[in-house]
Amino acid sequence: MTVIPLGVPRRLLEFTIDGEPVRAPEGSTILDACRAAGKDVPTLCQGDTLTPKNACRVCVVEVEGARTLVPACSRKAEPGMEVKTDTERARHSRKIVLELLASSVDLSTTPQVAEWIKEYEAKPDRFGPDAARLNEEPKVDNELYVRDYDKCILCYKCVDACGDQWQNTFAISVAGRGFDARIAVEHDAPLTDSACVYCGNCIEVCPTGALSFKSEFDMRAAGTWDESAQTETTTVCAYCGVGCNLTLHVQDNEIVKVTSPHDNPVTHGNLCIKGRFGYQHVQNRD
Amino acid sequence: MDLHFGDSKPTDEEKAAVDALLGPPESSWEGADRSDADLRWARGGREARERRDLLLPGLHAINDRIGWISEGALDYLCRRLTVPPAEAYGVATFYAMFSVEPRPATVLHVCTDLACAAAGAPGLCAGIESRLGPGSGVSVERSPCLGLCERAPAALAVKAGDPVRTAVSAPATVEAAVLAASAPDSADEEPPAAMAVPQAGEPGLALLSRIGVVDPTSLDDYRAYGGYTALRRAFELGPAGVIREVTDSGLVGRGGAAFPTGRKWQATAEQPDHPHHLVCNADESEPGTFKDRVIMEGDPFALVEAMTIAAYATGAHKGYLYLRGEYPRALRRLEHAVAQARARGLLGDDVLGQGYAFDIEIRRGAGAYICGEETALFNSIEGYRGEPRSKPPFPVEKGLFGKPTVENNVETLVNVLPILTMGAPAYAAIGTGRSTGPKLFCVSGSVDRPGIYELPFGATLGDLLALAGVRDRLRAVLLGGAAGGFVRPDELEIPLTFEGTREAGTTLGSGVVMAFDDTVPLPRLLLRIAEFFRDESCGQCVPCRVGTVRQEEALHRIAERTGAAAAGDIALLREVGRAMRDASICGLGQTAWNAVESAIDRLGAYE
């Protein structure tokens, strides 16, 4: 008799986190296991819909026997591993990473980071007033979205979302290297001269607000952006037959931006230009 | 993939440069003029995409012919290879030898790194710049170590054209460097590689025995001096037998990480996934390291033979030799050696008539120290940015093109020849119990006879420096290169073994021994090291990308200070350094702070 398995059986791995025994399905990352165990590990470049580049290094944990710290977001759990999430060593690296980031870019629109800076007692100012910063001007070159790379932490999420992980448009990549590395389109041209198709999936994944709707950017500039006054309504896009879910963010009866639920099995948060930006007709009251 | 190309067009010259590498385009999908047939069929998809690894050679082709890479040229190359222009732009801007801005056809790279700085590079640069001002048709660029440290200060001129011309000036004077840049064809011939080997011709050498003795351009000469006996022996032993010999010899990698070579070969050989690849890491960009260059220039067939053996043992049929872009003479010698070996049946479908197929492809780097890191090197060959991958998976499992790959340093590979000719026990008897065999050291700085020295493991630092004629008033020795550490003149008893240096709290690294006398300003030297890492960081991870900048800033602040005035910044350096060591993705960030830390702790810099 042939047995046809109905799903891939997932073995449970046993290991410890902070001395407590835990079990996690094979293939889980240390971060998955930590979160399941209720441990708080900060993350920036990790995203729920992308394979992380593990570039920010804020999620590092100590693994017994490893020479260096390991990124919890990417390292797969292994049987018998002894993971420590909150050692002095891990906390030190997180603190320094937060200081290095906060001293070089503008994290004012990065959710949660202010709490971590407090929790890890990071003091970004201690590198002095002359510490090099990105000092980028916002790139406002189209009507749909703004690239404010002064806020960019180079998490590679937008590159991956535009490239082979989602959109397959490959309109953006990292150019230059070292401290001079920047997200750029080909020849560092304006967005309008690039391969961008304005799906806005890069905005969806950007963890810092470096990429934002022009509407949000303008309202922030005018001081009228107020998240607490916004409501979110999830509905179905009416443009085509795919049927993507749209979450409309509404402030003062105006749609101010459109996102998409990441747990939707069809879109995983991705949309096309119509669903993402084509909302003006809804509120055209003339 | 929906590719978008702008309307910038290549010039005829740019198109010719790309077509010389790839052949003429076959359809308008690849950038040819549109024909009727093009309207009815689509081409260029997967087939072209599989040539993505020709991106770096393509960028070289343009840069070599024109001197820089324009939008039109880049877009044309992208069309030919079905590579998104944004990605190609990201790759082109990663490498120091390429420019995406117009610049003069000739670039003069003047080394400002450690040995050259100590030998007067700042003055040399100033002199050259005042002679070659704007309008001279030469762009003068300050360069990290050019791998010519035994002849410091050094300069390398590259004049774009068809063909590209290069000239080296070392030891450089203002006049010689200017001549090399303005008329590379009539510049002085470089001294033979043997000049970098003070022991050349001495009996008892295992790795350097042929340098200065054989004609590096003659395969017959190579065979007359024992060439290809090791490969014959390898065929007698069979792949498993070769791996056994290498394992028993105790050989560990000479590229810096000191990993047991036999274990690496075994692990690759037994991977079920195929094909297996072999990569020779000839990137050699560690400041102070020039041993691989001297081997490749002086005894190139030895590397070809050694690569053949390594491939045979690990089941690879294709070997990539990744050579740093700043080594034009090594490139010529190796291209010649590979062609000769191929013509004589020592590479190709049927090596030595044994029914074993193996060939070598040479790939040039383009100015990026990080591409020496093993996984960054894979990305570089594959046509991506030279950013290290995270490990695991390790190269033996998923390396080049995602396939099991064994990657070895030039010196490591060349050691396989004596292992096979003398047998593992005799080889293992050289050196110490845990560091077996002969070792090459790159000695430069304040010594009378700088160059490559071959010594059995276990000789002391003092022995080596005495051989090289160390000068009086030694202030410090940098062991293991910029990623290594400084030791004091009263520590010359340190045995030059992996375990001995480790016990002494330092490292052998890639075999660098740079001596500095007390005329060398230490803070300036440390700043140069910090600047090197800041320049060479790939930028991928935060601790290294920003940490190297913050460290350099702190060192600038304390350049003129000592004691309490420096204490705050030294504490800051330590804190940042610790996180860099712990949390960086790759060895560059993890070791970037080593040398400076050792200078503070061992030399009392800033006290």
Ligand SMILES: Cc1cc2nc3c(=O)[nH]c(=O)nc-3n(C[C@H](O)[C@H](O)[C@H](O)COP(=O)(O)O)c2cc1C
């Ligand atoms: C930043 C960095 C640069 C490196 N550069 C080189 C190099 O130029 N040549 C080399 O052989 N190994 C270099 N390595 C070490 C390689 O990653 C790898 O360990 C080595 O090529 C393995 O060969 P081996 O086992 O024969 O030493 C470098 C490592 C790092 C982290």
Ligand code: SF4
């Ligand atoms: S723009 Fe946003 S998503 Fe893209 S790398 Fe920067 S921070 Fe990440």
Ligand code: SF4
């Ligand atoms: S977002 Fe785009 S693809 Fe999705 S339903 Fe709307 S129009 Fe269709």
Ligand code: SF4
């Ligand atoms: S440590 Fe430095 S060189 Fe290595 S991956 Fe990180 S940024 Fe790149």
Ligand code: FES
């Ligand atoms: S969240 Fe893990 S490295 Fe960024």
Ligand code: FES
């Ligand atoms: S060639 Fe200048 S330091 Fe090596």
